[in-house]
Amino acid sequence: YVGMLLKLSVYIGIVHLSLGYILAIYNKSKQFGFKHGFMEKGGAFLTFVGLVFICYAVATNLVTSSPLPNDLYMGFIGVGAVILLIGIVINAKAEGVMKVVIELPDTVGNILSYTRLVAIGMSKAGMALAFNYISIGMIAGGLDGILGLIVGFVAFVFFQLMIWTLGIMSAGLHALRLQLVEFMVRFYEGDGTEFTPLKIKRNKTVSSNKNVKEA
Incomplete structure (x- = not known):
């Protein structure tokens, strides 16, 4: 099951990142036209797709028990090599050669970063199993009489609540990181009008007698 979950997390990452690249092309195309948008952001997307093809073939033959x-x-x-080469040429023209060299390993790292979803689940499952052994051992025979039952039950509840809290916090934080760092960085630029909901800039003040005065 661990291998299946790892594959699933990588597939989720590929779909998630692909959506980010597509949104980047869409945003630029909406602003400056499709040709400009594709030339600026399409190269990175093609590079990503080419790396996905190559990495899938290599990983399947090296890691799995049923090679292609x-x-x-x-x-x-x-x-994958053809798509990757086309993407590198387009991306180098838009961003520069050094940016392409830096982004190649970074793209693979971004895909593998989604395996943290499985790591979080497995770590919490391991902690729960260990704490269950401790608390159930206390209930079954670690302490004598009613005291062992009470202490074991309290330990069991405490450990489970702790794992539940850590699971919520870690899963939420890592999911937020994937959303902000891996996904939104593909298309979000943060320009535009500054968001100041509590600040009102007045140019003129109108008095009760309808006279307009400069603020």
């Missing part, structure tokens, strides 16, 4: 047939493996590598 040789023809299919070379097909994934070839298609």
Whole structure:
């Protein structure tokens, strides 16, 4: 099940990041036209897609117990290499060569970053299992009589509440990090009008006798 969950987390990351790249192209296309939007943001998306093809083929043959047939493996590598090369050329023209060199390993790291979703779940499951052994052991025979039952039950409730709280906090924080760092950085630029809901800038003040005075 762990391997299946790891694959699922990576697939979620690929879909999530793809949506971010598509939104980036859409935003730029809406502002400056599709050609400008694709030339500025499309190269990064093609680079991402090419790396996904290559990494999928390599990871399937190296990690899993059922590698791809040789023809299919070379097909994934070839298609991925072509898409990657096109993306690098477009991205280098828009962002510069050094930016492309930096973004290549960063893109792979962003995809693998989604495996933290599985790591969080597995760590909390391991903690729960260990604490269950401790508390149930106290109830079953660690202490004598009614005292063992009371202490074991209190320990069981305390440990479960602690894991429940940590699970909510860590899952929420890591999900927020993936949303802000991996996803929104693809398209969000933060320009525009400053959001100041509690600040009112007045240019003129109107008195009760209808006379207009400069503020």
